[in-house]
Amino acid sequence: MKNVFIIGSLLVFTATTAFAQDEYVYNQPAGFILHKTTKAQREENRLIKKEKAAxxxxxxxxxxxxxxxxxxxxxxxxxxxxxxxxxxxxxxxxxxxxxxxxVLIGTTTPASYSDIPANAQKDIEKYYKDYTPTSVIMFDDNEFNDTDMILYGNSFEDEDNYFVEMTNNNKIIVLQVNMQGLVSFFKDISYSNVK
Missing domain, CATH: 3.10.450 (Nuclear Transport Factor 2; Chain: A,)
Structure with a gap:
C-alpha cells in the first residue's frame, strides 16, 4: 500500500511539473525563443546596452x-x-x-569674437597677433553648484567664461577670457581630440 501511495505521489508530482513547464513555454512572449547565446552574441548585446546607456x-x-x-x-x-x-x-x-x-553645472553656447570684452580683444590682438580666432563658446556657470567644470579636458573653477579657439598654421590653442576681460592661456589642442 505504501508503494502505491509513493508511486501515485510521484506520478502527480511529475504531471504537475510537466504541466508547469508547458505553461511556462506557452506563456512566453511571441517570438521568444529559448536558446543559448554564443560568446560573440553576448558581447554584442553588452556593447549595445553600453551604447544605449551612454x-x-x-x-x-x-x-x-x-x-x-x-x-x-x-x-x-x-x-x-x-x-x-x-x-x-x-x-x-x-x-x-x-x-x-x-544637478546642472552650467551651459555652453556658441558666441562670436565680438561678444568677448573689448579689452580682451585688444590683449589677444597684441599677444596672439600670429593667431586667428576660429570659434568662441560661452560657458554660463550655475552659481548654485560648486562642481568645477571640465572643457577641452581641463578643469576650471566655477565662473562664467569665454573660450576662444585660435589657430596658427597647424597649431590650435584655447584662450580663457573671464567676464572682466582677463585673458589667460587655457590649452594647446593641436594634437588632441579632446574638445
Missing amino acids: SSPSYMTAQHFMVDFPNAANVSWKRGSFEEASFTWNGKEMKAFYDMDD
Whole structure:
C-alpha cells in the first residue's frame, strides 16, 4: 500500500511539473525563443546596452533637465565626465552639463569674437597677433553648484567664461577670457581630440 501511495505521489508530482513547464513555454512572449547565446552574441548585446546607456541620461537628470529647459528641442545625450545634453532652446544651440548628483553645472553656447570684452580683444590682438580666432563658446556657470567644470579636458573653477579657439598654421590653442576681460592661456589642442 505504501508503494502505491509513493508511486501515485510521484506520478502527480511529475504531471504537475510537466504541466508547469508547458505553461511556462506557452506563456512566453511571441517570438521568444529559448536558446543559448554564443560568446560573440553576448558581447554584442553588452556593447549595445553600453551604447544605449551612454546616450541616455539618468532618470533624475532627465527630470531636472525638463524643469531647467522646458520646451527644449532636438535633445541628445552623451555621458563622459558629466551627463551632457545637446539641444536647441529659444532658437539657440546649447549644451547643458549635469554632475553625478543630477544637478546642472552650467551651459555652453556658441558666441562670436565680438561678444568677448573689448579689452580682451585688444590683449589677444597684441599677444596672439600670429593667431586667428576660429570659434568662441560661452560657458554660463550655475552659481548654485560648486562642481568645477571640465572643457577641452581641463578643469576650471566655477565662473562664467569665454573660450576662444585660435589657430596658427597647424597649431590650435584655447584662450580663457573671464567676464572682466582677463585673458589667460587655457590649452594647446593641436594634437588632441579632446574638445
